[in-house]
Amino acid sequence: MESVLPAVLGVLALAGGVLVFRCDSMARATFALLLSLCCVGGEVALLGLPYLGVVTVLMMIMEMVVMAVFMIAYMMNPAGLMPMSMLHNKRGSLALSAAVFAALVAAVFLVPWPDRRGGPPPDTTVQVGRALMGGQMLTMIVLGFVLLATMVGATVLATRRGRYDRFGDALDRRTPRDPVGGGVGR
Amino acid sequence: MTETAAWWSLLAAPALLLAGAVLAVAGDALLAARDAGRPTTVRTALRPLLEVPRLLAAQPRRLPAADRLLWRLGVVSVPVAAVLSALVIPFGGTAVADLSVGVVWFNAMEVVTWGGLWLAGWGPNAAFSLIGGYRFVAQGLAYELPLMFALLSAATAAESLRVGDIAQAQHGLWFAVWMPVAFAVYLAGVLAFSFLGPFRHPAGEDIAAGVLGETSGVDRLLLEAGRWLWLTSGAAMAVPLFLGGGSGPGLPGWAWSSLKTLAVLAVLVWVLRRMPVVRADRYVEFAWVVLVPLTLVQVLVPALLVLGR
Numbered sequence: 001m002e003s004v005l006p007a008v009l010g011v012l013a014l015a016g017g018v019l020v021f022r023c024d025s026m027a028r029a030t031f032a033l034l035l036s037l038c039c040v041g042g043e044v045a046l047l048g049l050p051y052l053g054v055v056t057v058l059m060m061i062m063e064m065v066v067m068a069v070f071m072i073a074y075m076m077n078p079a080g081l082m083p084m085s086m087l088h089n090k091r092g093s094l095a096l097s098a099a100v101f102a103a104l105v106a107a108v109f110l111v112p113w114p115d116r117r118g119g120p121p122p123d124t125t126v127q128v129g130r131a132l133m134g135g136q137m138l139t140m141i142v143l144g145f146v147l148l149a150t151m152v153g154a155t156v157l158a159t160r161r162g163r164y165d166r167f168g169d170a171l172d173r174r175t176p177r178d179p180v181g182g183g184v185g186r
Numbered sequence: 187m188t189e190t191a192a193w194w195s196l197l198a199a200p201a202l203l204l205a206g207a208v209l210a211v212a213g214d215a216l217l218a219a220r221d222a223g224r225p226t227t228v229r230t231a232l233r234p235l236l237e238v239p240r241l242l243a244a245q246p247r248r249l250p251a252a253d254r255l256l257w258r259l260g261v262v263s264v265p266v267a268a269v270l271s272a273l274v275i276p277f278g279g280t281a282v283a284d285l286s287v288g289v290v291w292f293n294a295m296e297v298v299t300w301g302g303l304w305l306a307g308w309g310p311n312a313a314f315s316l317i318g319g320y321r322f323v324a325q326g327l328a329y330e331l332p333l334m335f336a337l338l339s340a341a342t343a344a345e346s347l348r349v350g351d352i353a354q355a356q357h358g359l360w361f362a363v364w365m366p367v368a369f370a371v372y373l374a375g376v377l378a379f380s381f382l383g384p385f386r387h388p389a390g391e392d393i394a395a396g397v398l399g400e401t402s403g404v405d406r407l408l409l410e411a412g413r414w415l416w417l418t419s420g421a422a423m424a425v426p427l428f429l430g431g432g433s434g435p436g437l438p439g440w441a442w443s444s445l446k447t448l449a450v451l452a453v454l455v456w457v458l459r460r461m462p463v464v465r466a467d468r469y470v471e472f473a474w475v476v477l478v479p480l481t482l483v484q485v486l487v488p489a490l491l492v493l494g495r
Contacts, residue, residue, distance in 0.1 A: 025253065
């Protein structure tokens with residue numbers, strides 16, 4: 001039992017990964033990828049990190065649903081309704097993936113894996129929290145600001161209308177003139 | 187202390203959840219009848235249940251070029267996620283599975299509905315259902331962050347992600363009393379992920395019932411059941427998160443849990459009929475401009491209290 005469940009999840013994750021490149025519909029490819037990522041989340045939970053495992057599943061579902069919307073809206077074929085293929089540059093990618101696979105397999109056998117010292121802590125969630133909020137606090141804060149700046153920057157670059165379009169030349173318009181109404185003040 | 191229940195609770199928990207959902211549907215039918223001036227009798231309350239045999243016997247609708255696999259997957263995942271979410275909710279002193287990360291589990295199962303409803307909208311290969319699916323994703327982007335902060339407030343105050351610990355941590359003073367913003371936002375979130383009442387925009391009348399529109403027969407039954415199961419599960423989760431769980435004078439824990447759950451459910455069902463539909467795009471702006479800052483300040487309160495303890 002100890003090894004059956006991880007093996008099943010591993011095979012499912014791989015099958016999902018293969019399906020991404022076999023499906024001819026963007027929706028199916030996205031959800032095949034989601035299956036793969038959820039299995040990875042399950043593996044993490046089985047490794048004794050329930051918080052990271054469940055959070056992986058949570059974030060990946062949200063992410064993949066949003067991605068499906070954008071992929072279908074903007075990618076290769078209109079609305080994603082025509083059959084499509086996720087395979088591009090077949091020879092190059094085949095060579096690259098074969099090399100990476102070979103390197104990873106070689107690493108499995110060549111790396112001197114350490115033996116376990118001590119037992120796992122009773123609550124690994126606390127350990128994760130300590131690591132993030134203790135030793136890596138500065139990293140997390142910087143990361144947070146960089147992420148936020150990226151989001152704001154991307155939005156500013158993507159929108160054609162600036163604040164003067166919305167609030168008038170003197171910025172004195174009470175409610176912004178937007179093509180689509182929002183929920184606050186209108 | 188919350189403990190893990192015996193194996194048969196795996197069957198009892200879904201049954202209880204279903205019973206709560208049936209009560210909610212009956213209550214909704216009674217309120218509808220009263221609003222319409224029709225007689226409110228037992229017959230009125232049981233009338234929606236007639237839909238069950240009707241839908242079971244109904245001929246399935248076939249559509250050209252539907253993505254049957256994804257459609258089925260989406261339809262099934264909504265009620266299944268609702269049942270799975272209930273496994274971590276303590277009933278009195280016992281839960282089916284008192285996970286150490288129960289709150290995150292509940293949240294993850296609720297997010298499964300995003301995928302499920304989007305697929306239910308995408309699968310039939312029809313415009314209105316697809317629009318319904320997109321509407322739910324927009325609604326999800328609006329309600330999810332405030333809901334997460336509301337869950338975080340309770341977890342922070344209890345210093346635990348275990349639902350049982352959160353219920354335990356409120357001896358005497360319920361979190362709903364001193365964290366009213368989180369409680370209100372949580373209840374709004376429950377309505378939003380069951381896409382009922384003011385948040386039924388994804389299944390709106392203006393797009394011929396949206397995500398529900400193209401489903402028929404068993405599929406329709408599963409989706410409809412899924413949203414009411416979600417309403418019940420959300421109401422049940424509000425009890426350990428904000429209303430002190432199964433604690434109370436005189437009665438045993440399971441009795442208090444059921445009483446509080448039914449009370450929350452009754453309030454939610456009453457609200458369903460009292461509020462107009464909120465458009466997803468409007469709610470996104472309201473959520474991000476008003477609710478996110480409010481709930482952030484709300485999380486700050488227990489965080490400071492815990493730090494000062």
